[in-house]
Structure formats: structure tokens, C-alpha cells
Amino acid sequence: MSIAPPNLERFRQLVLADRSLHRQLLQTPDLPGFVALAVRLGAERDCNFTEQEVRAALRECRRSWLERWI
16 A cells, blocks of 8 residues: 655656656665656656655565564
8 A cells, every 4th residue: 555645656657657757766876866757757757755754664564664574
């Protein structure tokens, strides 16, 4: 279950549907760069969210994954 804000979830769906966008994010070498790029690319697509919201969503995904596999 996603707890991401609506704009972040909408951006996530856009990324899943767009290989080029997905590739840009995958090529980011570090977490701070990934977060900043996600916020910028989201804003360019009228999906405004904060770095804190991205980081919180990433933590939630990581926690969920760990709970499933540990």
C-alpha cells in the first residue's frame, strides 16, 4: 500500500509508463541526486512534491520490502 502523496504517486505512474524518464532516474549516481532529479522532473510534469516526501516514500518502500523478505 502506498502512502505517497497524490502528486508523487502520479509521478511514479508516469515514470513506470515512460522508459526515458525511468532511465534518467536509474542513471542517477546517488540518493541526493536522485531525490533532486525526481523533484525537478515531477515539477516539469505538474506533479509537485518535496524532497522530504520523496525520502519518506523511499523509506516506506524500503521498510515494506524488508518486512516482506525478513
